[in-house]
Amino acid sequence: MMKDDIKKVLLSEEELHARVAMLGAQLSRDYAGKNLLMVSVLKGSVVFMADLMRAISEPAEIDFMVVSSYGSGVKSSGVVKIVKDLDINLEGKDILIVEDILDSGMTLDYIKGMLLDRNPSSIRICTLLDKPARRKADIQADYVGFTVPDEFVVGYGLDYDERYRNLPYIGVLKPEVYSI
């Protein structure tokens, strides 16, 4: 079972649910009367996106993009490739980039710059997790769910080698799982 590979639970289902509800309430206030377009960066943010969008009481459009920056490893390559671009025209939209984790920041730095060139009304970042210890790019999130220590985490959308995304909580993997 997946849970046999987890050393400890960092954020339980209840903690995640409560924090997402708070973020949703805050975003509902901040985006009242705006043209909110939530942009999910697949695949890691899919679970967070699905919960967060339902915690927002104002109208919101959604779109998805796929980038690759990591391959199957644990460390950032620093190279960001657009695998699937957005479908919606960004002019006049208030973009909220929804991410699973802000780590080195290389991925979001690149995406934010690219989307800014398309003349949205505004652009902000909402990340479920922030790992500031590993930041390389000069970028901050406007909304952060939780600040986490420098440990590799999985679950609630986050993967190790495409596994563990369907864990309902966020946990730290046992070190022996990496070395297999």
Ligand code: IMP
């Ligand atoms: P960054 O470009 O280094 O900020 O990397 C962001 C991406 O790396 C995230 O969207 C994740 O897919 C992945 N990533 C970074 N840290 C972790 C982690 O602890 N667990 C799982 N994926 C991670």
Ligand code: MG
């Ligand atoms: Mg990943």
